[in-house]
Amino acid sequence: MEKMRMNVLVCGGTGCIASDSEKVAKNLEVIIKARGYDKEVSVVKTGCFGFCEQGPIVKIEPDNIFYVRVGAKDAKEIVDEHIIKGRKVERLLYKDPEDNKPISRQEDIQFYKKQLRVALRNCGFINPEDIYEYIAAGGYEALGKALTQMTRDEVVEEIKASGLRGRGGGGFPTGVKWEITKKQESDVKFIICNADEGDPGAFMDRSILEGDPHSVLEAMAIGGYAIGADKGIIYIRAEYPLAISRLNTAITQAREAGLLGKNLFGTDFSFDITIKYGAGAFVCGEETALINSCEGKRGEPNYKPPYPAQEGYWGHPTCVNNVETFANIPVIITKGSEWFSSIGTENSKGTKVFALAGKINNVGLVEVPMGVTLREIIYNIGGGIQGGRKFKAIQTGGPSGGVLTEKDLDTQIDYNSLLEVGSMMGSGGMIVMDETDNMVNIAKFYLEFTMDESCGRCTPCRIGTKRMYELLNKITSRKGTMADLDALKQLAYMVKDGSLCGLGQTAPNPVISTMKNFWNEYLNLIKDEDHPRGEGKYVPKNKIGMKS
Amino acid sequence: MQIKSLEELKKIKEEYKDRVRLRSQVEGTGDQTEILVGMATCGISSGARETFNAFIEELAEEKLDDVKVITVGCVGYCHSEPTVQVNIKGQKPVLYGNIKKENVHELIEKHIKGGEPVKRFILSTDFEIV
Incomplete structure (x- = not known):
C-alpha cells in the first residue's frame, strides 16, 4: 500500500447511503483523479459515524475536519478548496445548534461529547492484573502526590472543593464524610470500600473492580491518609469471583511494589487493605448493616446516629465509600478539584456510570457527565429501543427508585432533579421498558x-x-x-x-x-379488561361472573 | 522492587509508558502489535476466554511471536461481547465486537497479517477519556 498524504473518509453507513453518500464518494474519487492527486489522497468508505441525522458525513484526515450534509455537488468544492488549497469549506461545517457557530473538529460536536470516562478511564485499556500497566497510565501518582506534597487537610479540602458526591446512590458529599471522620479523635480508624453492589441490572462497580482494581486501592490509601486510617477493608459480595481474584492479585502486586504496606513513598504513613466477603444480601449495601456484617454479625442496619464516621467498625470511626466514588478520587488529586467541578451541574459534579439494561439496543456501560438528559442516554448513546418499539418507561435507582416516563425524558440527570421527578440517582442501574411491558x-x-x-x-x-x-x-x-x-x-x-x-x-x-x-x-x-399487550393470556370471566 | 518516592514511581512510569499507549484514541507508538481481549464477567460469559485461547493458539501456530495478547476489563460495550481491540504500530486502534473464536482466524489473516481491518466487526467508539 502506498503512503497517502491525506484520507477522505466518507460515511458508508446505512443512514448516509440513504442520503446518497455513495455518489459523494464516487464524485470525490473522480475529481481527485482528474486533478491528479489520486496517488496521495485516498477516499475511504467508513462505518457509521453515528451522526446519521446530519449525513452524508465526510471527514478529512489528518486535518481532522468534519463536514456534514455533503451533497454530490459539493465534492468539487471540497477537492479544490480543501484538498488542493488546504482551506476549510466553511459552509459545510457542522453548526452548533445553540450559537450557530461552525464547528470543524469531530470532538467538539456535542453529540460526541456525551460520553466522558473518568471512573472508567482505564477499563478495557490496561491489563488489570499488571500493576505496571496501571502505573504507566499514571497510576499511584495521586497517592504519591498526596503523601509527599499535600497535608491531610489539603487532601480533604481538595475532595470537598471538587463537589464529589457518593456514587452508591445516597449522594452524600464525599469530602464532608472524610472531614467528619478525620475530626474524630481516635487512634484507630478504618476506611471501607462498599463493593456490595446489589441492584438488579447494575454492574458498574463490578466492571471497575474487574477492569481497574488498582484505582480503588490507590484511592483507599489516599482516603486512609486523609482521615487518619491505616487499615482499609473492601467489602465485596462473594458472587463476584472474578473481581475478587483480580483484587487479590492487585493487592499482592501493590504490596510487592511497596505501594501498600509500611512507610509508603518513604513517609511515615502505612496502609494496608484486607478483603471481606459478603454473602450477597442487598441490605448490606447500607453502611451500618455492612459494618455489622464485616464484624461477623447479622447484616442488619442500626439506627443512625451515631453515624459510622463517629462509631463504626468495632466502635471506631469508619468511613464507608462506594467503588465508583473511589475510582474518581485519584483523578481529582492529580487533575485538581477545579477541573473536576467544571464537569456536571451546579449541585452534582463530575460524571456518572450507568448500566443500561432492558429493552435498549446498546446494552452496556456508559459514563456521562452529570446534566445530560435521559433522552440523550437512551436514544443517542443507548441506540434507542429494541425492535423500533415505543419507549414506555425507564427505571432508575434500581428497586429503590421509580419509573420515569416520556414526559421526564428531558430531565437533566443529577441527584436533585431525579428526586424531584420522583425517582433517584441510585447506584446507576437503568432498566428500559417498552410498550409491551406491563x-x-x-x-x-x-x-x-x-x-x-x-x-x-x-x-x-x-x-x-x-x-x-x-x-x-x-x-x-x-x-x-x-x-x-x-x-x-x-x-x-x-x-x-x-x-x-x-x-x-x-x-x-x-x-x-x-x-x-x-x-x-x-x-x-x-376491571379485568384486556390490556392489548398485558402480560399473560387474557382469560374472560366464566358464565356466572366468577373468576376461575 | 519497592517504590519509595514519587521520583521512583515516575521513572517506572516512563519505563513502562510504551507498554500502555493509552490505547484509546491515540496512535500506537509501541513496537509490538497488541490484541486486547475484554475479559470481564460479561466478556467471559459470551465466550471471551475461547476467543483469547484461539488467538494464542493461532498466533503460536503462525509463529507471530511479536504479537501480544492481553486481558483487559470491560469497555462498556456489553451488547457486543466479546470485544477485541487491535493496536498496530502507527495506526489508530480498532475496536471489534462479537469476536467469537470462529472469527479469530479471519481477524489474524486480514488485520494482523494483511493490515486491513475487518469492517463488519468494527464498533464505533464514542467516548473520550480523561
Missing part, C-alpha cells in the same frame, strides 16, 4: 426483590413488603378489587414512613411511581 408486573418484580431482601429487623419493612407483594399478586392475577388498590396505596406510604433503613424507606417507590404514572394499568387489571 407496569404492574414491573412493580411486582421489584417488590418481590425487596421482600426477599428485607432483613427482617423492623416490622414495617418485613411484613409490609410481604403484604404489598401479596396484594400485587392478587391484582396481577386479575382477582383484585378497588379496595385492594386503596390498601396497597396506604400500605406503600406506611412502609415508606415507618421503616428503619433506606431499604424499607424506598421499597414502595416502584409501586408509588407506577401508580402515579400508570394508574390505568392498575385499573385495567381490576
Whole structure:
C-alpha cells in the first residue's frame, strides 16, 4: 500500500447511503483523479459515524475536519478548496445548534461529547492484573502526590472543593464524610470500600473492580491518609469471583511494589487493605448493616446516629465509600478539584456510570457527565429501543427508585432533579421498558426483590413488603378489587414512613411511581379488561361472573 | 522492587509508558502489535476466554511471536461481547465486537497479517477519556 498524504473518509453507513453518500464518494474519487492527486489522497468508505441525522458525513484526515450534509455537488468544492488549497469549506461545517457557530473538529460536536470516562478511564485499556500497566497510565501518582506534597487537610479540602458526591446512590458529599471522620479523635480508624453492589441490572462497580482494581486501592490509601486510617477493608459480595481474584492479585502486586504496606513513598504513613466477603444480601449495601456484617454479625442496619464516621467498625470511626466514588478520587488529586467541578451541574459534579439494561439496543456501560438528559442516554448513546418499539418507561435507582416516563425524558440527570421527578440517582442501574411491558408486573418484580431482601429487623419493612407483594399478586392475577388498590396505596406510604433503613424507606417507590404514572394499568387489571399487550393470556370471566 | 518516592514511581512510569499507549484514541507508538481481549464477567460469559485461547493458539501456530495478547476489563460495550481491540504500530486502534473464536482466524489473516481491518466487526467508539 502506498503512503497517502491525506484520507477522505466518507460515511458508508446505512443512514448516509440513504442520503446518497455513495455518489459523494464516487464524485470525490473522480475529481481527485482528474486533478491528479489520486496517488496521495485516498477516499475511504467508513462505518457509521453515528451522526446519521446530519449525513452524508465526510471527514478529512489528518486535518481532522468534519463536514456534514455533503451533497454530490459539493465534492468539487471540497477537492479544490480543501484538498488542493488546504482551506476549510466553511459552509459545510457542522453548526452548533445553540450559537450557530461552525464547528470543524469531530470532538467538539456535542453529540460526541456525551460520553466522558473518568471512573472508567482505564477499563478495557490496561491489563488489570499488571500493576505496571496501571502505573504507566499514571497510576499511584495521586497517592504519591498526596503523601509527599499535600497535608491531610489539603487532601480533604481538595475532595470537598471538587463537589464529589457518593456514587452508591445516597449522594452524600464525599469530602464532608472524610472531614467528619478525620475530626474524630481516635487512634484507630478504618476506611471501607462498599463493593456490595446489589441492584438488579447494575454492574458498574463490578466492571471497575474487574477492569481497574488498582484505582480503588490507590484511592483507599489516599482516603486512609486523609482521615487518619491505616487499615482499609473492601467489602465485596462473594458472587463476584472474578473481581475478587483480580483484587487479590492487585493487592499482592501493590504490596510487592511497596505501594501498600509500611512507610509508603518513604513517609511515615502505612496502609494496608484486607478483603471481606459478603454473602450477597442487598441490605448490606447500607453502611451500618455492612459494618455489622464485616464484624461477623447479622447484616442488619442500626439506627443512625451515631453515624459510622463517629462509631463504626468495632466502635471506631469508619468511613464507608462506594467503588465508583473511589475510582474518581485519584483523578481529582492529580487533575485538581477545579477541573473536576467544571464537569456536571451546579449541585452534582463530575460524571456518572450507568448500566443500561432492558429493552435498549446498546446494552452496556456508559459514563456521562452529570446534566445530560435521559433522552440523550437512551436514544443517542443507548441506540434507542429494541425492535423500533415505543419507549414506555425507564427505571432508575434500581428497586429503590421509580419509573420515569416520556414526559421526564428531558430531565437533566443529577441527584436533585431525579428526586424531584420522583425517582433517584441510585447506584446507576437503568432498566428500559417498552410498550409491551406491563407496569404492574414491573412493580411486582421489584417488590418481590425487596421482600426477599428485607432483613427482617423492623416490622414495617418485613411484613409490609410481604403484604404489598401479596396484594400485587392478587391484582396481577386479575382477582383484585378497588379496595385492594386503596390498601396497597396506604400500605406503600406506611412502609415508606415507618421503616428503619433506606431499604424499607424506598421499597414502595416502584409501586408509588407506577401508580402515579400508570394508574390505568392498575385499573385495567381490576376491571379485568384486556390490556392489548398485558402480560399473560387474557382469560374472560366464566358464565356466572366468577373468576376461575 | 519497592517504590519509595514519587521520583521512583515516575521513572517506572516512563519505563513502562510504551507498554500502555493509552490505547484509546491515540496512535500506537509501541513496537509490538497488541490484541486486547475484554475479559470481564460479561466478556467471559459470551465466550471471551475461547476467543483469547484461539488467538494464542493461532498466533503460536503462525509463529507471530511479536504479537501480544492481553486481558483487559470491560469497555462498556456489553451488547457486543466479546470485544477485541487491535493496536498496530502507527495506526489508530480498532475496536471489534462479537469476536467469537470462529472469527479469530479471519481477524489474524486480514488485520494482523494483511493490515486491513475487518469492517463488519468494527464498533464505533464514542467516548473520550480523561
